Amino acid sequence: xxxxxxxxxxxxxxxxxxxxxxxxxxxxxxxxxxxxxxxxxxxxxxxxxxxxxxxxxxxxxxxxxxxxxxxxxxxxxxxxxxxxxxxxxxxxxxxxxxxxxxxxxxxxxxxxxxxxxxxxxxxxxxxxxxxxxxxxxxxxxxxxxxxxxxxxxxxxxxxxxxxxxxxxxxxxxxxxxxxxxxxxxxxxxxxxxxxxxxxxxxxxxxxxxxxxxxxxxxxxxx
Numbered sequence: 001x002x003x004x005x006x007x008x009x010x011x012x013x014x015x016x017x018x019x020x021x022x023x024x025x026x027x028x029x030x031x032x033x034x035x036x037x038x039x040x041x042x043x044x045x046x047x048x049x050x051x052x053x054x055x056x057x058x059x060x061x062x063x064x065x066x067x068x069x070x071x072x073x074x075x076x077x078x079x080x081x082x083x084x085x086x087x088x089x090x091x092x093x094x095x096x097x098x099x100x101x102x103x104x105x106x107x108x109x110x111x112x113x114x115x116x117x118x119x120x121x122x123x124x125x126x127x128x129x130x131x132x133x134x135x136x137x138x139x140x141x142x143x144x145x146x147x148x149x150x151x152x153x154x155x156x157x158x159x160x161x162x163x164x165x166x167x168x169x170x171x172x173x174x175x176x177x178x179x180x181x182x183x184x185x186x187x188x189x190x191x192x193x194x195x196x197x198x199x200x201x202x203x204x205x206x207x208x209x210x211x212x213x214x215x216x217x218x219x220x221x222x
């Protein structure tokens with residue numbers, strides 16, 4: 001099975017779990033307050049162990065350090081790129097969700113909202129405060145679009161737009177679908193200054209000035 005197909009299967013599992021959660025979670029959980037953003041460079045230490053990463057033997061602390069190493073490169077680039085934005089240009093950042101924006105594989109499936117990756121959220125909130133629009137392009141199916149949107153905003157992400165896979169998209173490779181959505185964002189007049197994801201399928205295909213790859217440990221993380 002190809003890596004992109006494996007990822008699609010994992011995403012379907014996340015979707016199924018989320019759909020169950022949407023039916024059984026109490027209303028109070030759906031109204032959880034946004035998590036406060038840490039200062040730049042800090043690493044979140046609050047974590048309930050569990051999930052797919054624990055089964056695969058991926059150490060949370062190591063993953064956090066590896067994520068921080070990428071964000072430490074992305075931050076100065078994005079700061080400089082924002083400062084150099086020509087008048088009238090509409091800069092945007094595109095992000096994957098699972099293990100790129102949310103700590104999906106590091107928590108049990110019933111954890112809701114799934115916590116944000118603090119370093120990524122901090123960078124995204126900075127960019128948003130500087131007038132950069134924030135788009136999420138995910139392989140998650142459309143049936144959980146509203147649940148996904150709520151999760152992102154509940155943990156503190158600004159969301160200009162969310163792209164999920166509708167039925168026709170499910171027959172495409174993930175990379176093909178995501179490339180098409182970035183092209184669609186560009187067609188709306190945006191310049192994608194950065195594309196952040198943890199799988200090659202999030203990043204290949206162009207339509208971004210620069211890409212930043214978070215760790216996936218040879219495809220172990222969805």
